[in-house]
Amino acid sequence: MSSPLSDMEIKTLVGTLRAALPKGQEAFPLHEPEFRGREWEYVKSCLDDGWVSSVGAFVDRFEQDLADKCGVKHAIATVNGTAALHAALMAIGVVANDEVFVPALTFVATANAVAHAGAVAHFVDCDTQRLGVDVPKLAEYLEEIAIRDGEGPHGPIYRNRNTGRVLRAVMPMHVFGVPMDIQPLVDLATQYGMVIVEDAAEALGSTYRRQPVGSFGAASALSFNGNKIITTGGGGAVLTNSEELAKRVRHLCTTAKRAHPWLYEHDCIGYNYRMPNINAALGCAQLEQLDTRIKLKKKLAGVYEKALEGFPGVQVLRAPDDSSSNHWLNAIVLRPGTSSEQRDQVLLALNEAGLSCRPVWNLMHTLPMFADNPRMDLSCAEGMAMRIINMPSSSYLAEVAHDA
Template sequence: MSSTQSLIRFVREFYQSNEFIPLHAPHFNGNEKSYVLDTIDSTFVSSVGAYVDLFERQVAEFTNASSAIATVNGTAALYSALYVAGVRPNELVITQALTFVATCNVIAQLGAQPVFVDVERATLGMCPRALETFLDQHCHLKEGMCFHSSGSRIAAVVPMHTFGHPVQIHEINRVCARFGITVVEDAAESLGSFYKGQHTGTFSPFAALSFNGNKVITTGGGGMVLCESQEVGKRVKHITTTAKVAHAYEFYHDELAFNFRMPNINAALGCGQMEQLHAYLSAKRALALAYQAHFDGSELEFVCEPEHAQSNYWLNAVICADKHHRDEFLEMTNKAGVMTRPVWQLMHTLPMFKNAIRGPLDMSVWLAERIVNLPSSVPTVSEVK
């Protein structure tokens, strides 16, 4: 039996299903429905309501963030974080080419330009050495700010915790501190992931989470900005709620801002999901350990959590021998009704970012030709047993 056929059998046996097996489906087996119905009965279904405040507190407490501000989606969360971090038109933001397109879309929508540096194999995220080499070779400090040789300011660095695996964020922060650059973590995929005992998204002034339907927990669509202080959190909340100055009846807005607040009905769903987060993470770890055991001794390399990290294993992944093997694996599994997918197209290969400034991307290219994501839905208790 081939390794691909063996994987198909393993997945079907694990999930106890002969039907189509999705990549990552949401689970609703707690208080989600009653909380959503409560918002309907209260009529507070839009951006004002008790569940928005509760959901923000739940996430802040779980991550140990000073402040957490709910938004309509993860893209809006990252946009808001970069805006408050000071990213403005004609500036540069360094990120990784191995990422979801939203990371780069928000940079461009702010009028800035993405710059790509390589990732490392162990974390699948931004390589601190590649970042430092790029800055040493192409950038300089002037009056406490970092400028590229083109003359544009490097306004921020955005590492992503790919598939929930934490990057070497301490090293990235060290490099950025040396060059006076703000770090904004793209933690969209890493709720429940820790690096050296600290939750991802809390190592920098700002971070963005996502609660899309395919994430560890979901609000249908939604995101969250994690902030380093209550003061910064108030600033984020102000600009994500149209910069309306509080008043009993007057509508006065004191600056250009956005309508990015999460509706109460979505937050209600999130509150029910947060109550089950610990159980979800335990179940997903059990699935990852089962995959790891299954692939032990195989020509497919299972992607394990990096050193000093506790990953949420949002999406499990394997590294194939080469692109040909990857393509065969994808074809066979999807034809068999077991959903797998390749990693995203590298950002510099997309038409809107093909002319972006970039350093060498050898590891990004190597991984993009070989990574396959595996079914990673939260298994039920009976499936884990």
């Protein structure tokens, strides 16, 4: 087991990272929204025209622009990323008491969406390189717990031999914008008759084998919260290549209201999940800046990497050569064997120096509402959670950052 960073090493680390960031700025938030395009113009047009609610030209435009950017046929804008995940799960046919494989190392929205659908999140481990689902380990686990129970309309049906529940879907997450190794997961899910819904909330603009993430599953979800790479204030989107799924998602997100000039006819339980036009206007302006923003964030990641060259026991998380990250949040990874107390010492020193850094989220199985959920061995996720620290990652920092 490696030794933790000493007090002197922590001091040197803080000084090194602080020196790499712009001079004259006292505090560095983790990730700030940036409005440097046509946001005022587009939002004002909504106010001038009176189209501020859930219909309007900017909703249609934002959805088409997203679909084009993400390499899919359909995008449905929603009120937030959690709503997008929930709607996608409902649309693919997840029902009460199904099991959905979810990373233990993810934001709580991933697991919450499964619970909202009445299903059960089954937690799986991550790898150390990408922080995504450890596919080989999951394959071994499925050999142990999955039993075949006939054929369904879309392939074989498997159940969990320990719980009897149908293994319905897998919801991988692209952590901090780093694409997981998703093609092997697609192959594994197909083998077991499971549907993939990608949680691409953090990964708009990231690619895997030159293909945009969010285009590999039956459906996927994006988030445009205020801290994301682009923002609509609050918002999300469902992506899919299936016209049938797109129609189903759109229907569910619009209170399941059937089209009629004046009657209020609803044919199933629906949700008021559609994104308002005024938010979509903000999104259109933000999306126009995405490519430039990714270039700046990539430059900032390079600044961090250069600053930490040769620093013992600390490395910058980076995407493998087959992938391209949007660098939503830069992360440093401390030495193996680091404890939460040792990590928190580093966090305290960084925050006292004005760098608003944070650890990764509490692992899902450690939260009280998910403590009894089924899970595989999570030793890698548990170890990585002690080692990860997110760094200030706003794209404007790259414009004035200093090479260490």
